[in-house]
Amino acid sequence: MLDRLQYIKQRFDEISDLIIQPDVIMDQKRYVQLNKEYKDLKALVEKREEYIAIDENIKEANEILDDGSDAEMVEMAKMQLDEAKDRLPELEEEIKFMLIPKDAEDAKNVMVEIRAGTGGDEASIFAGDLFRMYTKYAESRGWRTSVVDMNEGTSGGFKEVIFEVSGEDVYGTLKFEAGVHRVQRVPQTETQGRVHTSAATVMVLPEAEEFDVHIDMNDVRVDFFCSSGPGGQSVNTTKSAVRLTHVPSGLVAQCQDQKSQHKNKDKAMDVLRSRLYEQELAKKQAEDAIKRTSQVSSGDRSAKIRTYNYSQGRVTDHRIGLDVFDMDGVMNGKIQKFVEELQLVNNMEKLKENEVY
Template identity: 75%
Template sequence: MIDKLQVVKQRFDEVSDLIIQPDVIMDQKRYVKLNKEYKDLKKIVDKGEEYKSALASIEEANEIIADGSDEEMVEMAKMELEEASARLPVLEEEIKFLLIPKDPEDAKNVIVEIRAGTGGDEASIFAGDLYRMYTKFASEKGWKVELEDLSEGTSGGFKEIIFSVSGEEVYGTLKFESGVHRVQRVPQTETQGRVHTSAATVMVLPEAEEFDIDLKMSDVRVDYFCASGPGGQSVNTTYSAVRLTHIPTGIVAQCQDQKSQHKNKDKAFKVLRTRIYEVELEKKLQEDAAKRKTLVSSGDRSAKIRTYNYPQGRVTEHRIGLTLYDLNNVMNGDLTKIIEELKLAENSEKLKATETDF
């Protein structure tokens, strides 16, 4: 453990020196990457100092007890020894988790796409409920949510809604939400009180920065059209909506949310870059999955991951066998318990894979 901490400290010192170099500050891509590494390493270095301090306390206490010349000092040393000895294994576990290699995508902002699945109008209403759940969760975290595009359902909710979330460690928190979400409840349109099962698919994509994707304008076809749906006369009668097609891949992104054609174009480019980036990320996820089969992989978008059962007030997270009888709070954005358990499950798997190093 001490050897590993020493290696981390050496790298921390190197990065601390690099991020104040003028040539690094001028290279924004490198500076952002190094600054993130600095913050991550600092957490380990600080925890390492606590660990070394506990070891020093144990050594000092043992020396005082072995000497035995001062009874009062011996009693204090015994208390110190007990406290430091209890703290040591806790610190070791915390450091082990901090030393697990982090996904470089975790710090990114995200684009979230929610699509109504099986269940007709009820699936669209459920997609709207999920959107509300995520926006409330984001608000609690102090994150910013921005609507990118939507297609409304005929009886409420959305056939599809795309929005971005920006803040700290957004992808690292929301990445496990990708997959099929099922709802079991009596729809508003059901006259005989029967419980129906409907579904919506959630995709959480790490937002691509401009330097992540080399997007050539010559590869993008830009189409302008009149926006549909609500928005008033100025939206529906001007060519403010924008559709972008990436010719080499056939990937399409569009935005009609803003009255300004320029703003819609900027938003559509953000979604397009992210979707192209996601294709490359998907290949990486599949390679990682081949190396290490993970319970809570964010790769399989067709997997049924969670069920929201209204008659029983129950939420079941299928990947880790977690059941909570707290449906109202979950639908009101209280996702912390579920996400923390999913993170713990993933980290435990990663720890098993790297335990031979400790």
Template identity: 85%
Template sequence: MLDRLQIIKQRFDEISDLIIQPDIISDQKRYVQLNKEYKDLKALAEKRDEYLKLTGNMEEANEIIADGSDAEMVEMAKMELDEAKKRLPELEDEIKFLLIPKDPEDAKNVMVEIRAGTGGDEASIFAGDLFRMYTKYCEDKGWRTSVVDMNEGTSGGFKEVIFEVTGDDVYGTLKFEAGVHRVQRVPQTETQGRVHTSAATVMVLPEAEEFDVQIDMNDVRIDFFCSSGPGGQSVNTTKSAVRMTHVPTGLVAQCQDEKSQHKNKDKALQVLRSRLYEMELAKKQEIDAAKRTSQVSSGDRSAKIRTYNYSQGRVTDHRIGLSMFDLDGFMNGNIHKMIDELQLVNNTEKLKESEY
């Protein structure tokens, strides 16, 4: 482990020198890549320093205890040694997890698409609840959210809502939210108090940069149309909404959230690029899945991953069998523990693989 940490420290020092060079700063793509690598390696470099300091202190404490000439120093050394012995296995585990090869997609921003599934109006209301849950969670994380497109339900919520999330390691955090979310509750419109089951599908697409996916604009059909829904005087009078169709694949992306046609066009292109990128990523994940069966899969939009049971105040993630009983808090964005557990299970699986 120390040998690997020494190599990482050398690379960290190398990048520390590189990212302040004028030619690197002027090369945006190279600078972004190196800056990301710098942040990843910084955590490991700091853990290495802590590890070396800790083991050094343990050696020093053992020498003082072995010498035994100063009773007071011996007592202090024993206390320090006990604390260090308690910390050392924790630190080693932290380093092992940091040494797990990271998915290069994890650092990317994302496009989140929530679509109402079975359940009619209640499914649309639930899709709206999920949108609120995620936006509150993102706000708590200090991430920025921006609505790209929405199609409101007839009784509230959304038939479909697409929003962008930007911040640190967004895809790596949210990717396990992809799949079918099921809700069991008595709808507001239900007069006899019967529990209904509805569903919504969540897709989490890593946002593709221009250098990730090259789109030939000759392959894209662009249509302009009037926005629908709330939006003031310009709605239904100005063709500011944009729909893009990638002819070779049939993929469609649209945006009508901005008043500017130009801004809508940029956002629609961003969504289209992310969807094309996700297609390629899905193929890669399929190949990876054939090599190993991960308990916490990501990207399978047909898999039922979680149930929200309102009568029992319970939310259950079926992949890891974890149930939480603070449903109100969960729906208000307090989903940190669930996401942490999903990441922990996934990292533990990766750690086991790396040991064989």
């Protein structure tokens, strides 16, 4: 482990020198990438220093115990040795997980698409509940959210809503939310008190940069139309909404949330680029799935991943068998328990696969 950590320390020192060079500072793309690597490696370097300190404490304590001439020093050495031996296995486990190779997409911002599925108006209302849940969670993490497009339901909620989430390690945190979410409850419109089952599909797309996906604008059909949502007379009478159709793939992206036609086109292009990128990523994930069966794959958008049972106040994640009895909390964005457990299972699988340590 120390050999691996020594290599990381060397790379950390190298980046520390690089990020203060004028040519790197002028190259924003490279500067951002190096800063991200610097931050990741810094945490490992700090763990390395703690590991070395504990290792030295153990050696020092053993020397005192072997000498045995000073009873008081021997007693202190025993305590020091016990503390070090308790901490060392914990630290080794922490370092093992930190050494697991991260997916290249994990640091990216995301486009989240929520679509009402089976269940009519109740499915649209549930899609709205999920939208609120994710925006509340994003707020708790200090992330920014921005609606790109929406199609409101007739009784509330959304038939479809697309929004952008930007911040630190957003895709790595939210990618396991992709799939079918199911709700079991008595709808507001139900007069006989019967429990209905409805569903909504969540897609989490890593936001692609221009260098990730090249789009030939000759392959894109651009249509302008009037926004259908709220926003005042000018919004509804001016052709500010934009629809982009990528002819080779058949993918369509649109945006009508911004007042400016230019801004709507930029946002729609972001969605289109992310969908094309996700299409390629899905192929890679399918290839990976052949090599290993992952409990928490982020690639299968048709899989039923979670059920929200209101009558029992229980939210169940079917992939890992986790039950959380805090419906109000979950629907108000308290989903960190699911996030952590899913990441833990995924990391355990990666640990076995990559034999990091």
